[in-house]
Amino acid sequence: MSKVATSKQQEVQRIVEALSIAIAQHRLKPGTRLVEAQIVDVLDANRNHVQSALQRMALQHIVTIEPNRGAMVAQPEAREAREIFTARRAIESAIIACITPENMAAHLAELEAQQLAEVNATKLDDRREIVRELSQFHLLLGKVSGNQVLSEILANLMVRSSLIVALYQRNDIPSCQCDEHSAIVSSLKEGDLARAQAIMIAHLNELEQQLDLNDTSPDSLSLRQALTLSS
Numbered sequence: 001m002s003k004v005a006t007s008k009q010q011e012v013q014r015i016v017e018a019l020s021i022a023i024a025q026h027r028l029k030p031g032t033r034l035v036e037a038q039i040v041d042v043l044d045a046n047r048n049h050v051q052s053a054l055q056r057m058a059l060q061h062i063v064t065i066e067p068n069r070g071a072m073v074a075q076p077e078a079r080e081a082r083e084i085f086t087a088r089r090a091i092e093s094a095i096i097a098c099i100t101p102e103n104m105a106a107h108l109a110e111l112e113a114q115q116l117a118e119v120n121a122t123k124l125d126d127r128r129e130i131v132r133e134l135s136q137f138h139l140l141l142g143k144v145s146g147n148q149v150l151s152e153i154l155a156n157l158m159v160r161s162s163l164i165v166a167l168y169q170r171n172d173i174p175s176c177q178c179d180e181h182s183a184i185v186s187s188l189k190e191g192d193l194a195r196a197q198a199i200m201i202a203h204l205n206e207l208e209q210q211l212d213l214n215d216t217s218p219d220s221l222s223l224r225q226a227l228t229l230s231s
């Protein structure tokens with residue numbers, strides 16, 4: 001790759017990351033219009049790079065691009081939300097299956113620092129920080145596994161999970177529990193992968209049950225509203 005191409009890729013990646021983090025931390029809500037000119041301004045970026053970043057995020061189902069209307073933060077349907085949790089159960093089980101005692105030894109300090117950060121965030125009662133630390137745990141297990149393909153798939157699923165939580169969470173309680181994370185780490189330390197997987201599956205089932213995914217289709221509702229307003 002030429003030097004110009006490489007720096008373009010890095011710049012596009014920088015924009016993708018800035019937007020993904022804002023979405024993951026619920027600073028950008030589902031359905032928010034992503035105005036190119038504003039992104040250019042705030043991120044001090046080139047317009048072509050911003051367009052490439054938005055197109056890449058559309059392929060990742062994090063952004064929706066509509067003709068003549070531009071880009072907005074995606075609003076996953078309830079069906080997609082269920083599919084993402086099914087995918088997370090499969091991917092996060094596979095990640096745990098890859099974690100060897102050597103992986104654990106190499107990342108033990110990082111895992112312990114992560115657990116401390118989760119406890120501290122919960123004590124401070126800073127919702128944004130809690131959301132950040134709790135999802136960081138799942139991403140860290142991907143890193144510990146050493147499997148980059150699984151980690152990349154999980155990173156995409158985690159951003160899409162944030163959209164789902166923002167749209168369908170029944171209440172404002174944090175979506176993960178530190179003690180379940182601790183139980184997963186304890187099982188991993190003992191080398192009991194089957195138990196770590198079982199706790200992870202139960203944990204993800206619990207997260208899915210906190211969502212209200214039985215609603216009527218948001219599309220038909222907004223259509224009805226639209227027709228009522230126009231009559």
Ligand SMILES: [Zn+2]
Nearest residue numbers: 134176177203
């Ligand atoms: Zn969790």
